[in-house]
Amino acid sequence: MPALGYERARRAANLSTHHNTFGGMHDPKLAFAASHRSTPLIDLRSDTVTRPTPAMREAMARAEVGDDVFGEDPTVRALEAEIARLAGKQAALFVSSGTMGNQLAIALHTRPGDEIIVGDGAHPAFYESGAAPVLSGVQFAFAGAGGLFDADAMEAAIKPRAYWCPRTSLVCVENTHNRAGGRVFPQSAIIAIADRARTHGLGVHLDGARLWNASAATGVPIDQLCAPFDTVSLCFSKGLGAPVGSALVASHEHIERARRLRKMWGGGMRQVGILAAAALHALEHHRARLQDDHDHARELAQRVAGAPGLHVDLAGVETNIVNIDTDAPAEQIAARARQAGVLVNATGPRRVRAVLHLDVSAAEARAAAEQLAQAAAQP
């Protein structure tokens, strides 16, 4: 274990407190405390914090590369072919982030002045820096409450076809749903939403940043989960543990338009096979273990749910995310947990989020639950 302890201490020294999904500010005192501690850190802020494994780094180092703007990077081509095959779509485009995948899709389906329907707390509305109004000139309409919604709620959000109303042109579904605590969007609801959307002439997009987790939790293959959608964004840099990268999958026509937009937005990358190799490695080696993260999340949730001052809707813990409601201010719980070596994000005034991932063992998940309980027990 000494190597692990050293690695954790090194990470602590590099830590920033900026990554707060609710929007808290950088706190120099906490950053100092984090960088001068001797206990190892358990980082549950996000599944984006994983570091590439030695085997992944080796795959990256060995990657054959070329200029991908010229379409000449063999590893990118291999990744795009593989991801299109897995998703059951005609084509795929490797992009820098889930945000870029979502924003390209929104641009493909809309015109300035349009409105797009999303669920409560949808990532493009909450966490993409206002990109959709800026890049595509669209505004949001929200369907249902809590993130998941059904076809009736979607239909109720469609604006009348009058020239004085925004034109509703797209519905976006998020599976799993981040702010809903990693909930799996029921596939029967998705099929009904997509069918109803098409009767109204809407495009249908899936933010599948964590579709891998939905597939692991339900046993439904990725292509089936993608089938109702015109466009899907899939991330390699969340639970799969790649350092960078997402893919947009869709028809040939959509992908060729997205390729032009990606270049226009500065997202054309050159010898990017180094990153595609990490994604291919993650697809091959890290998918089968996602259920471990779900098991760890459940165990953490069960332990935390019994602690005074902390509340968890256990039925809602379906994948690798645990939303914990707190009697005390969430920032206070997060700050105390940090002092004890456990990092969680405050995602609301009385809510913290813990995300399990491949750098957190079962023992660490249990230890984190204990520290969170202690943080809530302090007067």
Ligand code: TLP
């Ligand atoms: N989510 C991040 C933060 O942005 C909140 C996280 O830590 O969970 N869709 C969904 C559902 C996401 O959760 C995320 C990232 C994205 C898209 C965007 O991915 P990136 O960060 O690659 O742009």
